[in-house]
Amino acid sequence: MFKKTKNIRGLICGIIGCLCYGSGDWLMMYGDPSYSGKLFWLTSGTSQIPQWRYMLAMALAFPGIVFYGIALFAVQEYIKDEKHKRIYHYLNAFGLTPWIALHLVYVVILSLFAWLNNNGFTQDAITICEALFGSFSWIILVSEVLMLPVFMFWFFLQITGKTVFKKGMAFTNVLVIFGILKTIASLMPISAFRLGFTNGLMSESMIIWFALVFLGIGLGNI
Helix, strand or coil, rough: CHHHHHHHHHHHHHHHHHHHHHHHHHHCCCCCCCCCCCCCCHHHHHHCCCHHHHHHHHHHHHHHHHHHEEECCCCHHHHHCCHHHHHHHHHHHHHHHHHHHHHHHHHHHHHHHHHHHCCCCCCHHHHHHHHHHHHHHHHHHHHHHCHHHHHHHHHHHCCCEEEECCCHHHHHHHHHHHHHHHHHHHCCCCCHHHHHHHHCHHHHHHHHHHHHHHHHHHCCCC
């Protein structure tokens, strides 16, 4: 009972982490979605976002990753086999590493884009920021390569009955949720809301996943 209560607290921490990261995702992107360059997220709205919003978006990432980590490590207690627990543990440790890096790339470029636009360099802002993104876009691919395996492994464990959950819970995987939300986002009219929603998709998917795991425990799907 103590371990179950501890793990539930861990999942609640995960939801808090989602709110931290998700809030940052919305703060750094919500605004007029019109754009003129190659990158759809260098918009008229982001060019007018004050610097404090970018600073807050980055600051929220630090408690966010701590709370994410608490929850994701708590989930490993629902894996039956110790060997699989260790694999999940290390995949999770590596998977948590790039979250901050990924967040930092976007925050820095968007912050620079806004600063340039508001300090007399409007004509060069898009060119400079697109070039900067071109130099560091590889970080996004590397980050995704490190982030995704833990969720894919979790799906494998659930679908093969190697966790305490019923096999059907595998289809509540965060990647499945992400795919559903991505489809919903693609159907939305172009707007500031769609931009913020799209930027926060992973955080929004995670908060739903943590909630479903929480409900799975409470409703006896284990």
